[in-house]
Amino acid sequence: MVDRANRPSALNAPSAAAPGxxxxxxxxxxxxxxxxxxxxxxxxxxLLYGATVISWKSNGGKTENLWVSEKAALDGTKAVRGGVPVVFPVFGPPPKSGHATSALPQHGFARNSRWEYLGKSTSEDALDSTSVKLDFGLYTTGLSEDAHKAWPLDFGLVYSVTLAKDSLQTVVNVRNEGEQSFEFQFLLHTYFRINDITKTQVNGLLGVQYIDKVLNASTHDQKDASVAITGEVDRVYKSIPQDTTTIVEGGSPRFDVVRDNLQDTVVWNPWIEKAASMGDFSPDDGYKNMICVEVGAVNGWQKLEKGEVFEGGQTIKSLL
Incomplete structure (x- = not known):
């Protein structure tokens, strides 16, 4: 057989599509x-109840990043203790009177309403699907009779949860779909799983003013570079200038929490007595393995006129 210098190369069979x-x-x-x-x-x-993220595993699926109580209700009977509950349209106890949210329960209705799954979308490169986005919706027509009676306003919420290899993004889009303007607060009540609360600090809040709910809602300035947890902590850090808050464990960064169009962050750990007093908090010493760093717009109120839209959220980066 004569060898030809420019003979055609063999054709490669098309490779199978990368799994998505x-x-x-x-x-x-x-x-x-x-x-x-x-x-x-x-x-x-x-979970469709509350559109609550109840698990986020990174590191090839080996590492669970969220803490969920062993007694958390996952059957739609009450708000989930753990994961990432969505707080809307009021944070904490509502104003006692004179406000549109005054008749609502603590933390509003979003976390204990059944949301609609709107579908998925993916982001792909040439070799692999690198992320997937899940969308969930809650609208006036989806509220319970009691919730609608307490807050008779026309709105639409779209909650987008985007999973990537080393991060989780959660973003809420709020739309005023009625004729009447309304005010609201919004928070993502994220429970992070950690190994030892006594070796955990929160960085990125130096110089920020906060309301200390443990000390009769008094106002203070964060004077230390790290927030250490040595007892019950319930603080609302407001108007934070930088976008990123970092959870540090054992001296090493564990999570970056990057806020998007949100100015406030709540840091919460119930510690011994508060944890034991909550019927759905389990085990009693579970406070040792969790910390809440909750991004939101809770210092004052956001206002939307007819047809206006507000969007805000977070990107959590696992640093393992």
Whole structure:
């Protein structure tokens, strides 16, 4: 056989398409949940009740990043103790009278309403699907009779949960769909799983003014570079100039919490007595393995006129 210098190369068979993120819906009614898993193993689970993220695993699916109480209700009977509950349209106890939210329960209705799953979208490069976005909706027509009676305003919420290999993004879009303006507060009540609260600090709040709910809602300035947890902590840090707050464990950064169009952050740990007093907090010493760093707009009120939209959220980066 004569060897030709310029003979054509062999044709390569087309490679199979790279596997994409897998999304499945399990359960029924308020106990339904949506689970998304990346080809590399990372995953997120979102309960339709409250659109509450109840699991986020990074590091190839080996590391759970969120703390959920062993006694958390996952059947739609009450708000979930743990994960990432969505607080809207009021944070904490509502004003006693004279405000549109005054008839609502603590933390509003979003965390104990059944949301609608709106579908998924993916971001792909040439080789792999690197992220998946899950969208959830809550509208005036989806509220319970009691919630609608307490807050008879026309609104729309779209909550987007985006899972990437080393991060989780959660963003809420609020729209005024009625004729009447309304005010609201919003918070993502994230429970982070940690190994030892006594070796955990929160950085990125130096010089920020905060309201200390443990000390009769008195106002203070953060004078230390790190917030250490040595007892019950319930603080609202307001108008934070920098976007990133870092959770440090054992001297090493564990999570970066990057705020997007949100100015405030709540730092919370119930410690011994408060944890023991909450019926759905388990185990009693679970406070040792969790810390809440909660981004939001809770210092004052956000106002939307007819047709206006507000959007804010966070990107959490796992630093393992």
């Amino acid at each position: 993120p897998q999304v499945e819906i399990t359960g029924s009614g308020a106990a339904s949940k949506v689970t998304a898993t990346l080809p590399s193993g990372e995953s997120v689970q979102v």
